[in-house]
Amino acid sequence: MKRRVVVTGIGPATAIGIGKKDFSAGIFGLKTCLAEIPNSYEQNYTFKSRYFVPKPKFSLTDLGFHKSVEGMMEEVSRLSVLCTMLALQDAGFKISNGDKYMQVEGLQNCGTIMGIGMSSLQTAFDSYTAHIADSRVSASEPRSTLESTLNSEPNPSLNTNSNPNKPRFNRMVIPMLMTNSPAAWISILFGLKGFSYTLNASCASGSYALGEAYRTISDGRCDMSLTGGVEALAERNGAIMRGFDMLSTLTKAEDGRPQPFSHQRSGFLFNEGAGCVLVLEELERALSRGAEIYAEVVGYEAGSDNYNIVQMDPSGDNIASLFEKICRGIKVDYLNAHGTATPTNDDIESRVIQRIFGDKSTQPFINSTKGILGHSIGASGALEAAVTALSIKESRIHGNLTFEPMGNLNLPMETLKTPIEYALSASYGFGGHNALILFKRYLEDE
Structure with a gap:
């Protein structure tokens, strides 16, 4: 077990x-x-x-x-x-x-x-x-x-x-x-x-x-x-x-x-x-030991694009397959996206989000922490996981520092208060390394 x-x-x-x-x-x-x-x-x-x-x-x-x-x-x-x-x-x-x-x-x-x-x-x-x-x-x-x-x-x-x-x-x-x-x-x-x-x-x-x-x-x-x-x-x-x-x-x-x-x-x-x-x-x-609990980790999926050393696979198929595995039977309330702001990557990522979650009205709240912190390469996934855990604990989602947002994406422009049951943190790296981590609000009576 x-x-x-x-x-x-x-x-x-x-x-x-x-x-x-x-x-x-x-x-x-x-x-x-x-x-x-x-x-x-x-x-x-x-x-x-x-x-x-x-x-x-x-x-x-x-x-x-x-x-x-x-x-x-x-x-x-x-x-x-x-x-x-x-x-x-x-x-x-x-x-x-x-x-x-x-x-x-x-x-x-x-x-x-x-x-x-x-x-x-x-x-x-x-x-x-x-x-x-x-x-x-x-x-x-x-x-x-x-x-x-x-x-x-x-x-x-x-x-x-x-x-x-x-x-x-x-x-x-x-x-x-x-x-x-x-x-x-x-x-x-x-x-x-x-x-x-x-x-x-x-x-x-x-x-x-x-x-x-x-x-x-x-x-x-x-x-x-x-x-x-x-x-x-x-x-x-x-x-x-x-x-x-x-x-x-x-x-x-x-x-x-x-x-x-x-x-x-x-x-x-x-x-x-x-x-x-x-x-x-x-x-x-x-x-x-009476520890304070931010969130529970309940899933992790990783895979490879096997496409290009510095470019994402335009089809987004590997990323989509990871979403399908980790989201099975779960309603995701919040997605901390990879969101690098490169023209191609954001386009591919947005199409995968729409493919998995549908249009804006049925998508989780989506934000990119890299819009605030910049891209810290090997540290970025850990920082974004920390933000995701904090968001669950505090029922808060930070806004996107974005003007003229892309269409059909559920992107809050300001920090908002909202309950979060399940949240995902996504990372995609040079060489085709893809990873998703699923967090859940911890409830004492479960």
Whole structure:
């Protein structure tokens, strides 16, 4: 018999808010945070897209972690640790400082599954530049073990330089670039001994991670999971953003607003860094410790377009088949759509919605969180799942920041109050990775 799985903690970190309270206020208040691209981005290239969403600003040392630990992380791992602490605190777990790491009570039989899309590359770029320039690193004698590094003061010559135009080769470049690092640091710093790994499904990575975590608990492999998605694409010269710009996937709007599901849409808004970790628990375990429950996870479906490395299948057949499987016999009240604001993707997604749910009068409420947050690639699915769970808990649906909306879509323009029984979060990624997660309002008497 499958076990029931519930969401008991939400830990988001975005430009509009860090932590559930500020994040929720920003989302339902339709707050945005856009910045113009700096001059340093256009030394050798002229961008068609003129705006991006900056990464959130924070310090792990302010949360009690030693600065030597933070110095060994790329931005994506720093985000994963921050979001984990926020999620655990939100879920009601007691966290205290240990001799080296955090001490957390009640995390027995807990797994970690994190999704990432591309991960951070700044250290790789700097180290490569230093390597081919044959830079000489004046560093102290290398320490023999990671343990000695954790207990030491960071050596600035190993990581950064007082002259930002003269990169140094970072001796920790390999562990910093390992794609398993976001999950590994969670288990190391919070004392978790359960299975721990990352997965990659491009823009659907956060949703895949959440779905797989749901399955592991439902199937009895663990009782709890820390799961979600993180992404950090910040690079001081804008090379990663340029890559997306050259694919013509980014918004060309004069004000930077992407406007998903609008006739004015021209591409997505680049988000250079964000993350979200959710605490999933087996229902009886959550009840036994008196946890607040946001929503119950009751379904997960994933599939592949097998069509193109950067384009959705125009037929939408695979996505439609996932909807048919997960919605069987269920009335969906709310759909947090993928909604990138790219002309082709929004058109395909809207046709699938109409194919599954009929016309506007019979469709669930539909919105796109990317219209507020921009597109954070591997983190987007987790952030949107968090919004979906919050919407169920609070009976609220955020409005769409969209003008001239596409026809025959049930798109609320303002945040509204409405009861939600079932809600879906949808993610579709480069390479044809598709995922749907079904949430349900938790009722004590069921």
